[in-house]
Amino acid sequence: MNLAARIHAFAKLGQWLSDRITSPPAENDSNDLFYHTIKRAGRSNPWFTPREIIRAFTYWSRVLTTANLTKWTAPYTLTDRTGKTENILVVTAGNLPLVGFHDLLCVLISGHRAIIDYSSRDAILIPLLLDKLTEFEPGYDPMIRSAGQNNDPLTGIIASGGNQAAAYFQSHYRNLPSIIRKNRSSAALLTGHESSSDLLGLVDDMLTYFGLGCRNVSKIFYPDPLSLESLPALIQSSTVTDTVATFEDNLRYQRARLSLHHEPFTDTGRLLLKPDAGIHAPIGVVYLEPYSSLSTVIRRIKSLRSELQCLVEDQPHFDFSVPFGQSQYPQLWDWADGIDTLSFLSDITSSSP
Numbered sequence: 001m002n003l004a005a006r007i008h009a010f011a012k013l014g015q016w017l018s019d020r021i022t023s024p025p026a027e028n029d030s031n032d033l034f035y036h037t038i039k040r041a042g043r044s045n046p047w048f049t050p051r052e053i054i055r056a057f058t059y060w061s062r063v064l065t066t067a068n069l070t071k072w073t074a075p076y077t078l079t080d081r082t083g084k085t086e087n088i089l090v091v092t093a094g095n096l097p098l099v100g101f102h103d104l105l106c107v108l109i110s111g112h113r114a115i116i117d118y119s120s121r122d123a124i125l126i127p128l129l130l131d132k133l134t135e136f137e138p139g140y141d142p143m144i145r146s147a148g149q150n151n152d153p154l155t156g157i158i159a160s161g162g163n164q165a166a167a168y169f170q171s172h173y174r175n176l177p178s179i180i181r182k183n184r185s186s187a188a189l190l191t192g193h194e195s196s197s198d199l200l201g202l203v204d205d206m207l208t209y210f211g212l213g214c215r216n217v218s219k220i221f222y223p224d225p226l227s228l229e230s231l232p233a234l235i236q237s238s239t240v241t242d243t244v245a246t247f248e249d250n251l252r253y254q255r256a257r258l259s260l261h262h263e264p265f266t267d268t269g270r271l272l273l274k275p276d277a278g279i280h281a282p283i284g285v286v287y288l289e290p291y292s293s294l295s296t297v298i299r300r301i302k303s304l305r306s307e308l309q310c311l312v313e314d315q316p317h318f319d320f321s322v323p324f325g326q327s328q329y330p331q332l333w334d335w336a337d338g339i340d341t342l343s344f345l346s347d348i349t350s351s352s353p
Helices: 003-022 033-044 050-063 066-073 101-109 125-136 138-143 163-172 196-211 231-237 245-260 294-303 341-351
Strands: 087-091 113-117 144-146 156-160 178-181 185-189 217-223 272-275 285-291 308-312
Touching (some): 003 050, 003 066, 003 101, 003 125, 003 138, 033 050, 033 125, 050 125, 050 196, 101 113, 101 125, 101 156, 101 341, 113 138, 125 138, 125 144, 138 144, 156 163, 156 341, 196 217, 196 308, 217 294, 245 272, 285 294
Parallel strands (some): 087 113, 087 156, 113 144, 156 178, 185 308, 217 285
């Protein structure tokens, strides 16, 4: 299967997603596979509400186009893989719906075989997409295996998880070429020139997917004289997410913890805003940190690069900066942790005997 065929199949998958989202079946059609899968995933993981799952599906429907896929793969020498196929273990995370799909896309579009170790928190949605992919292009069927089905030696590993999981992967697969991702957070840089639309976008960046993703803003840098008094009302009135018991329980716990330790915070009803110099805030909490000058905060952000996934700001100062409201909508070529996964997979191809 050549690269053009691989791209065509993923573009068909994107079109299928678009069709399913824009033309849903009747609400009482319990036999519809697409919506039946969404309900199953929600029962398996209470964070995966139908709204958040549809949000993830909608994102992939928009980026999986022939134009995007062609532009994305053009800079690389991705062979037709008529010879040896490499076995790449992909360990997926499960904090967001379909969060591991980009790594699988990279492996499969490169012509390698994906050996998938699914997160127990997202073991329903990705298989639906892979089943449709093989339906559109049967040539993908031998290129997709679960970790439990594979007895062949591995060539490389791409794994996402927490810091403890990363330490395990680095030790256990130390002799393999690898991309091992650890915990990261995202931040926003305010200058005082933001529009009301920017601030609404910032609220989305904080609350989308309940703030569970590494691209969710959990830290705000703001100039010392700037008042953030309008932010709590914007957060409180946001309708970007539904209310789920798991998030509310977590929010109650964080309120009690901060109150018990007499730590100052602003309760918006949806998020707790806390003055703190830290970077990795707990779920439901956003850290606020004032700065005295733009040059000072830019130096500080540079020093934190290895801990930040992206920076939301109006005027980009870094290559990982994104506009307000866009933190959860990266392009295919916006690499997680700044690591070019297609380049990594191309190097594995070129170095194989």
